[in-house]
Amino acid sequence: MAGASKKPHVLAFPFPIPGHTNSLMHFCRRLAACDVTITYASNPSNMKLMHQTRDLIADPHAKSNVRIVEVSDNPGNSMRSSNDLAKGDPSENLEKPIVAVRAMAASVRELIRKLQEDGNPVCCMITDTFNGFTQDLADEFGIPRAVFWTSNAISDIYHLFLPELMSKGFVPVASKFSLPSRKTDELITFLPGCPPMPATDLPLSFYYDHPILGMVCDGASRFAEARFALCNTYEELEPHAVATLRSEMKSSYFPVGPCLSPAFFAGESTAVGRSSELLSPEDLACLEWLDTQKESSVIYVSFGSVATMSVEQFQELARGLERSNQPFVLVLRKTLVADPSVHDFFEGLKQRIGKRGIVISWAPQMHVLLHPAVGGFLTHCGWNSTVEGICAGVPMLAWPCMAEQNVNCKELVEHWKLAIPVQDDRDKSSTVSVSSERIADLVVRLMRGDEGREMRARAREFREATAAAIAEGGSSDRNLKAFAQALRDFV
Template sequence: MAAPAPSPQPHVMVLPFPAQGHVMPLMELSHRLVDQGLEVDFVNTDFNHDRVLKALAAETGAVPEGIHMVSFPDGMGPDGDRNDVAMLGSGLPAAMLGPLEEMIRSTKIRWVIADVSMCWALELAATAGVRVALFSTFSAAVFALRLHVPKLIKDGIIDECGKVTRNETIQLSPKMPPIEAAEIPWASLGSSPDRVSMIIRSLLKTNPAISQAAAVICNTFEEIESEALDLVPNALPVGPLEAPRGSSSSAAGQFWPEDMTCLAWLDAQARSSVIYVAFGSFTVFDAARFQELADGLELTGRPFLWAVRPNFTDGVVGEGWLDAFKRRVEGKGLVVGWAPQQRVLSHPSVACFLSHCGWNSTMEGLRNGVPILCWPYFADQFCNQSYVCNVWGTGVKLCADERGVVTKEEINGKVTQLLGDEEIRARAAMWKDKACTSIAEGGSSHQNLLKLVNLLREA
């Protein structure tokens, strides 16, 4: 008698918000799910799908087995401004809900893991009969603050359009980061009052549905956010997530090719000597801030590795100026377009991380025990800075002058302060140990990952 056919692997749809800092951690989660025997349909927008495939081709990588890359239109035209987060997000439900429902029905998918910034996907539970888990690409503290927005309005701290009407320090519990009302994520996320209002209306509309999610998967871990996680319904912390090491497919979530030549350069530097500088995928500097940063790095007299992605300066600094700077610092500093950040931060020559404090970067710095020099740009980054400086004690804050510019003297002074602080280094090492323990077999995040896999195997 013929042996019975093996049962098909459970199939999960993964749906990130179409931005680099959202696609990457969900790709990392997808790797973990495939490692546990699941199949993943990873949904990008057409625009980002093309970017990911081009970046992979430039690195001669391949999409990992078990992850199927699919894409749909995002509702914007070819010339649409996809850095306008509010506008991009507002058009996604109309553009994607119908095609997603059709795909779910045709492939008999039973589970969707949707970015919390795509929580309109919870509608698919009713229309397509799937179960939906949400994924938080920001800290549990920011998630809790999101749920707290109606009370902030009721208490008169912000109005219903998101405008700050009473600036005060907000701290939801003692071990959570204090943050000024003017720096709550949604006040600094929009490019105009209308955009902020659009974001707040969306939060107020979607917040009540969050409790319907089967789980809220968080890229964090119990030991650093226990109090915040208590405020998140059905929280399942599985972080810190990371890309698989030594795999040609580890860049499957990157929008730009990673410049691997910087790793050989790091090999030639002294231990704990290099300042690593990277500001994520959204930060844009004007000429004054960019040149002051360049001068500040040079002023430190220390080796530095600086990731300057193609649109980092919005065209205000000419290629000629940057080329001249590269020549001037040759032998001491290296400028690349996009760095393999996790591999850089784990390199023994790296001494500190000058960062915008995006949540992925913050977690990567913490997991590798690297002290952070904080320079937030927008959204949740101010809250993450507060974690680093006020709660964990693993970094220091850069302060702007009266023009809003962080001067070269400030950069030089804070680098010296940070690298001379033995207590900060000791705390960074302590949190590294806790982070690594959490994802090791038997750790809290590893156990939660197994709980998630068991949940996704349910019919």
């Protein structure tokens, strides 16, 4: 082949929220080590984070293979940082990036054209599943598209069959608290690899009132057109879902995850350095506090960068942690609770708990989860947080809020047995769905009970399996190299 000696050059285009941009960059970091050149299109607010992630590449040659290019996301709709996404409204948190990514499309088109004119054309586009419209860009320039799914394989099945779920009336899913039943009692029996299931078990983003339903539908409608599908999971974690997708999809399907910082696979947590350049004073104070705690005694509580909570529910959560008498790290992101009265409550909480717990505005999650003092994780079940908990070998309390987090929760609780569900069958439409008494009981069960000890041992086994998948010769490593070879066939 005439161009066989040339290195493949790909363009990576994420969905511009932190969890998605960082996962794709971590994948690109590993792909670059396979001698693939990558141009990564980032909106302005994520540039610093992307450079920090790229700098984790130890090999100078591989690092030089990744070039981060800033593309406009429209100054009139500029994105904010991960700690300042919105004023407590999840729909605003998610609608702004939808506007931004559409605005980025024109700049990305010009970037592809310029790369061609400069004699450095791309042979493939790697774009987030949510960016379904990028299939048009790939078709326009005659280059293949690889769709990058930041979550798990079982959710990939649901998205692959979303058009059929819609045509048969199962989606949009009607919440039992807001609409009369609409196919909520009829079981879905046509999803390959899945047992019969009610529509209410589908991702929360398939519900009629979810702010990203339209974008999810657009992305799913173009999913099957991609030449390749890359998934942030690994074969040993979801063998049946992976096998199903490989048999059902025309695209080549590569589970290449987890796409995380290399520190998660470095072995003992003590191997993780604490660079003052990357950690804020608040971060360092949190880690120093953890240094004073007993091994596996602290429960870490975080709801990610987008989810929100009523002030009443937050107060119950805090009272539950207080009532449990367990040391804790609680992340009170300034957009988690919209009601300003939470800050008065917060001051009173600090006085009552003394040195038994700390409340911070943001946390260095990798360092916290890998710290030997942390023995449990109360999480919203975002996929990044889920796999970070697995990779750290930490059992979880699962409290899903939005998107596909209910699916992740089900996997954690029922299939992998690494978590206890937080919510019960009460009316989840109320401002308080989980009482402080229940939260306290769950914390005690996870941190001091036999159930938690068994999960902790199981979590360590999962951690070892995950590290093996990502290591040289493991399943994710083989899939990564197979994808890199497929790219070489295009040049």
